[in-house]
Amino acid sequence: MFDMDRLQKQSGIIGTSVGIHQVLEMITQVSPVDISVLVTGESGTGKEVVAKAIHQFSKRNNEELVVVNCGAIPEGIIESELFGHKKGSFTGAGEDRKGYFEQANKGTIFLDEIGETPLETQVKLLRVLESGEFMRVGEAKTRKTDVRVIAATNKNLAELVNNGDFRQDLYFRLKTVTVKLPSLRERVEDINAFIERFALEFTRSNDIRYRGFMPDAVRLMKQYEWPGNVRELKHFVEKVLVLEKGERITADVVKRELTDVLPHQTSFNPALPILVSKSTDKAEIDLILRQLFMLKQDTELIQKLLVGGAVTPTTATGLTKIEPIEGVQIPQKSMEIVEDGYRFIRDDAIGDMLIKDLEKEAIKRTLNFFNNNRRKTARSLGMSERTLYRKIEEFGVAPKIKSRR
Numbered sequence: 001m002f003d004m005d006r007l008q009k010q011s012g013i014i015g016t017s018v019g020i021h022q023v024l025e026m027i028t029q030v031s032p033v034d035i036s037v038l039v040t041g042e043s044g045t046g047k048e049v050v051a052k053a054i055h056q057f058s059k060r061n062n063e064e065l066v067v068v069n070c071g072a073i074p075e076g077i078i079e080s081e082l083f084g085h086k087k088g089s090f091t092g093a094g095e096d097r098k099g100y101f102e103q104a105n106k107g108t109i110f111l112d113e114i115g116e117t118p119l120e121t122q123v124k125l126l127r128v129l130e131s132g133e134f135m136r137v138g139e140a141k142t143r144k145t146d147v148r149v150i151a152a153t154n155k156n157l158a159e160l161v162n163n164g165d166f167r168q169d170l171y172f173r174l175k176t177v178t179v180k181l182p183s184l185r186e187r188v189e190d191i192n193a194f195i196e197r198f199a200l201e202f203t204r205s206n207d208i209r210y211r212g213f214m215p216d217a218v219r220l221m222k223q224y225e226w227p228g229n230v231r232e233l234k235h236f237v238e239k240v241l242v243l244e245k246g247e248r249i250t251a252d253v254v255k256r257e258l259t260d261v262l263p264h265q266t267s268f269n270p271a272l273p274i275l276v277s278k279s280t281d282k283a284e285i286d287l288i289l290r291q292l293f294m295l296k297q298d299t300e301l302i303q304k305l306l307v308g309g310a311v312t313p314t315t316a317t318g319l320t321k322i323e324p325i326e327g328v329q330i331p332q333k334s335m336e337i338v339e340d341g342y343r344f345i346r347d348d349a350i351g352d353m354l355i356k357d358l359e360k361e362a363i364k365r366t367l368n369f370f371n372n373n374r375r376k377t378a379r380s381l382g383m384s385e386r387t388l389y390r391k392i393e394e395f396g397v398a399p400k401i402k403s404r405r
């Protein structure tokens, strides 16, 4: 057994909260034993950091840690990526190829976003977990690998099992040893240490003078909910340091920048219009859809103007009324935002829209909104990352992406 201090120093895992100490304790217990581990927790809570620490403190630390993002590999090639393939087994399979499980032989494989694995592949994962056995795609020969598996997810796997999207047997096999990472909200006391560490690292490597955060600024940061957890905090610290160019970070700066990032944070700025009953992501997508429909409405208005309608603003509703000019055919259908927060399209507008166009527009805008962060975009649109990748390619809304990280 090794001590906690050394573990923290070597793994870089920060924190003195009870929550993170429990995680560290788990790491010390499970690392030396060759069992599979499931790491759960919200986005940005440090699942990958933990997976790396487990490998680092295991007997396998001189061997490779192969990181696979199961959510980012297209469904059609995931088995060939994981288990390899035989030459000619499908179009494009020019050579025999090793999969990640073979590459990780004697080492560790980190299956990130395990909840995104297709059901058929899950059967094969269960087999390799239980016996180390697998087959390359297009080959009948059973091969063996000696791999320690660490899996991670920010999904509720039990829920996926209930919905039939995740195999129960694989779930039971995986969850025996679970390391659950607390959200940053549940370990607010660690925020000081995170700020200091991230600020020092960043200013040092970017030659920025560091004068610290004012106590009021830190206090404010502790009140914020950090839905993106440690990752969001880290990026935030880096951003304000760049914006303030070597000045001390004040509460005013923090307030300004936090209001900017997430205008829907209820607890933070109650004055802003938000959809309180909905989750963060849902509220964001609602906002984007609303903008989208407003845009469509504007376009229609302009079209109508062009065919010769007169426009009279009606102050009572705030909406614009179109007065048709005699003899001119004006399309009567229009869309309007219905303010109950759930219906966006007036019934008589139905029949006018292509889902595909709306989808493309929504994806484009959501990507933009999240600075091209595909994971957040997928989550907020309620689709899997894989589906998002496919649609991005299909619609050509972003540059081509790689099939693994």
Ligand SMILES: Nc1ncnc2c1ncn2[C@@H]1O[C@H](COP(=O)(O)OP(=O)(O)OP(=O)(O)O)[C@@H](O)[C@H]1O
Pocket (backbone or CB within 6 Å): 012, 013, 014, 015, 020, 041, 042, 043, 044, 045, 046, 047, 048, 049, 050, 154, 230, 231, 234, 375
């Ligand atoms: N306890 C911690 N100490 C130091 N750094 C941390 C800690 N937790 C998270 N981080 C940092 O926060 C960022 C996000 O961590 P990580 O990528 O491990 O999160 P994750 O849980 O895998 O997120 P996602 O679900 O979005 O993949 C990284 O930059 C990581 O270094």
Ligand SMILES: [Mg+2]
Pocket (backbone or CB within 6 Å): 047, 048, 112
């Ligand atoms: Mg991760």
